[in-house]
Amino acid sequence: MAEPDMLDIGDLWTPKFVVDPDDPVLTAGSCFARHIGPALLEYGMNWREVELPPPGLTGDERRARQYGQFSFRTGNIYTAAMLRQWLAWALDDVAAPDEVWNEDGAFFDPYRPSVEPAGHASAEAVLAARRVTLAAIRVAVAEAGCLIFTLGLTEAWRDRPTGTVFPVCPGTVRGTFDADRHEFRNFTVADVHADLSAAVALARAVNPRLTVLLTVSPVPLTATATGEHALVATTYSKSVLRAAAGQLAREHDHVDYFPSYEIITGFPFRGVFFEPNLRSVTPSGVDFVMRHFFAGLEGRSAGARPVGPTGTSDGGDLLCDDAVLDYYNAG
Template identity: 55%
Template sequence: MSHPYDSLPEDRFWRTAVADRDALEITGLWKPRYQIGRRTGIVTAGSCFAQHFARALVARRYRWLDFEPGPAGLTAEQRKDYHYGTFSFRTGNIYTPRMLRQWLTWALTDTPVPGEVWEKDGRFYDPFRPGVEPGGFVSTDELYASRRETLAAIAAAVKGAQIFVFTLGLTEAWQDRATGVEYAVCPGTLAGVFDEGAHGFVNHGFGALMADMIAALRLIVRANRRLALLLTVSPVPLTATASQSHVLTATSHSKSLLRAVASEMVAAHRRVDYFPSYEIITHPAYRGRFFAPNLRSVLPEGVDHVMAQFFRDQAAAFGGATAVPPAAPPTPAPEPVEAVEPELTEAEELRCEEEILAAFAPDQRHG
């Protein structure tokens, strides 16, 4: 008697798709909704892992767009230290859907940015991107002027790109209790002063995460009806958790919610897609081979494998050769907003605000 499983392809069965294969031979995890070619304008934002995505696109001569390239004359190291060329605009890491919604709201509407500024040792820090200026700004005026440049870059990126890649990273965050505005890090860690009466911890639930992603998508569509949103979930575990849970279970909770949000967004919105970099790095089928000994940092070969799957699945869906990294750094593009930096070396450290929390681990406090 015939039944629906009779005619399913081999990738729908665990044994033929996973168990009988070496992990590096598992293919076809992504069925892309839209084609991403070499001339497709791509912008990237999100958590730390999104930095890998941008560098891989540049290395393969894809059109990754940098709408805030920074002043001329900076060395490559200075550009990295000041967060130029890390994402398509100088926000630093955007970890949660709420933070994405905030930045898009400030950039694309008349909603004013809160005037709060953090201070430390006579220098000034932006609470919403405190790590972008090493040592802080010399004045509040300089801080506000720099932020205006970033907001203009976000607006230009949304209006000028075709693909917006956003990497979901965290559900945990710290907010202003009175306004609900979300900070990039806990006040008092990098700068500022923590006030228990003014600052509150939040661990966003599924409903709140979905509402923020839907609101972010609406802002994007209103500004650019041709722009598609490609979601990924960061495979990097939490550095620390302010919840009442063990950091391992807190990580599982956070990533599971973000992964579910990504699926629901894809199911409900035709202009949204999801690429499974999270599964490729973290799934037991890969036996942790892509993590460094600290079980948190993703090794370069893991990033390479993730991006190989990305380009292979694009080629399978739309034809053409699979993109491979060039032997030499890519040729600078004629457009001034396009990336011209080669892929960074294996020794490059990601610039992540969340990493600041590692300094507060017990062995660091008392060692």
């Protein structure tokens, strides 16, 4: 195991289906997933960004408002339950809650509280913006060839009255925590598998030719609401996500799993692709993952040795909402 140079290790992924370069590809998921779309675009594939920024925004403004991060402006979708939720709202005529959070005269969407950091001017503007995103999801899923979804967490906070799932605990990024209303959930393999299965079924009901490529984020937890050590909670979370994704991929020809988690965290790679904070993945690590991805698509068996980073470090945690839990006693 120690003999090959780690950068020469290859054959880590043999795709189950072809991703045509001209077919629209959608990306969604946790903060690590934001690297995938731009990398696909750089490689010449048809990554579809369906909510374009208004003209005149600077690069920093586009990033702060989360344009160009994922195919849809949903913000980070950390859990399978959240993916199922967004697709149900967009594709299955399930009404999204009309709750809006008001802080100092600015209005925020509880289900993507970081997408507009300065908030909206009114509650109706929040709901109108959400309708735009849901309409974009409907159009994009109907036309796409492949959806790449990166699973990030098993931990989530749920609203008891509506049954909906929040991206982060209310009262951290935005909102107010209510112990009588907001409950903690740590999903099991069965939970994640059920939510993934339902999400894939929703998407393929409107687009039967759609394929789904699942990945697991290598970014560890910095905090947990379980009361356990973050290291133990991370191992549980990633194990559950990997098992559920693998199970679904074994069950369906139209679902595959790509080992981004293993490529970054595997013992042959000695953790070299993490930033000094041991959480964020370096640009060269992202490049290494994507080179394995493209090598697999092209049917190449050689190792995916990187020749240099495809981007620059962006602070890593700045777009990872869950990182703020390190500063709150949310559990």
